[in-house]
Amino acid sequence: MSASHLSFVLGGARSGKSRHAESIITAYPAPWSYIATAQALDGEMQERIAEHRARRDDGWETLDVPFELAGALSSVETGRPVLIDCLTLWLTNVMLADRDVEAEIRGLAEVLASPRGPWVVVANEVGLGIVPDNALARAFRDHAGRLNQTVAAAADSVILTVAGLPMRVK
Numbered sequence: 001m002s003a004s005h006l007s008f009v010l011g012g013a014r015s016g017k018s019r020h021a022e023s024i025i026t027a028y029p030a031p032w033s034y035i036a037t038a039q040a041l042d043g044e045m046q047e048r049i050a051e052h053r054a055r056r057d058d059g060w061e062t063l064d065v066p067f068e069l070a071g072a073l074s075s076v077e078t079g080r081p082v083l084i085d086c087l088t089l090w091l092t093n094v095m096l097a098d099r100d101v102e103a104e105i106r107g108l109a110e111v112l113a114s115p116r117g118p119w120v121v122v123a124n125e126v127g128l129g130i131v132p133d134n135a136l137a138r139a140f141r142d143h144a145g146r147l148n149q150t151v152a153a154a155a156d157s158v159i160l161t162v163a164g165l166p167m168r169v170k
């Protein structure tokens, strides 16, 4: 595999994007860092998180980062492979906390543009369905689309996972 500064893995729910992203990272020698943006706010999320934790072995160090992604990435040791799962939940956290979404995306984009890595970022492709009938969902869909374009522009490889299959789109 060629050395990559930034890979971006996109897909729908349960499309296999996390598993594919993990396989990119574990092709590098351990230790690897896993930056989790999910917050275990209810039993269902706790179960999903437990499933993920169970399949990560001792080579992984997990950091819980619901908000300060740019800061967390900047402070990771140079050369350490990092997986960020997932950007769309980070966006949800930022919007629900009433933070300045544009400013947060700019801050993240600056760090992602730095010539570091290997980093793999996971996100949901959310905009394919009908126009949501409430304003918050429409704003979320639009921010998610712009965020994905920003990260894809900075990435040297972009992969779309469909039904568990990775398709290279950049």
Ligand SMILES: Nc1nc2c(ncn2[C@@H]2O[C@H](COP(=O)(O)OP(=O)(O)OP(=O)(O)O)[C@@H](O)[C@H]2O)c(=O)[nH]1
Residues within 6 Å of the ligand: 011, 012, 013, 014, 015, 016, 017, 018, 019, 035, 036, 037, 038, 039, 040, 048, 049, 052, 053, 062, 064, 085, 086, 089
């Ligand atoms: N807080 C926390 N979250 C975690 C941890 N491990 C995984 N997660 C979160 O679990 C979420 C993914 O959950 P899933 O429901 O399996 O994802 P999915 O999008 O439906 O499925 P795939 O497309 O197959 O990856 C990510 O947003 C991670 O942040 C952890 O150790 N701590």
